[in-house]
Amino acid sequence: MNREVIDLVYDRECPACNAYCQVVQIRKSVGDLRIVDARENSEVLTEITSQGLDIDQGMVLKMGNQLYYGSDAIHELALIGSRSGVFNRLNYWVFKSKTVSRILYPVLRFCRNFLLKILGKHKINNLGSKNNEKF
Numbered sequence: 001m002n003r004e005v006i007d008l009v010y011d012r013e014c015p016a017c018n019a020y021c022q023v024v025q026i027r028k029s030v031g032d033l034r035i036v037d038a039r040e041n042s043e044v045l046t047e048i049t050s051q052g053l054d055i056d057q058g059m060v061l062k063m064g065n066q067l068y069y070g071s072d073a074i075h076e077l078a079l080i081g082s083r084s085g086v087f088n089r090l091n092y093w094v095f096k097s098k099t100v101s102r103i104l105y106p107v108l109r110f111c112r113n114f115l116l117k118i119l120g121k122h123k124i125n126n127l128g129s130k131n132n133e134k135f
Helices: 015-023 043-050 071-080 086-095 098-118
Strands: 005-010 032-037 060-063 066-069
Touching: 005 015, 005 043, 005 071, 015 098, 043 060, 060 071, 066 071, 071 086, 071 098, 086 098
Parallel strands: 005 032
Antiparallel strands: 005 060, 060 066
């Protein structure tokens, strides 16, 4: 029996995002989580771009044919997440609420963007916007 592959697309050059994506786990009954670096070309990144989603402003979770972006991605990830370990239990407890996810995600995104600006990282700019290379 083939298990569903669930893609989590994020910016690997962000230390905070990378730490989160390396620790977060989903329940085995849901499927297999595949971590995808948005700085590398992939079919899922092409799909994200075709949907007009700016990967610099939010991670994407792809389950089946559905794309979850930003706060919706972190909320869905919490719902399908494993409850093993302190981090995963805390992740579930904080982001199981769609409302809390929508409130906290912009704060987390601001901190992420500020961190990447300090580190001198360039944006992925998957949508090809002009003058949109730096944080």
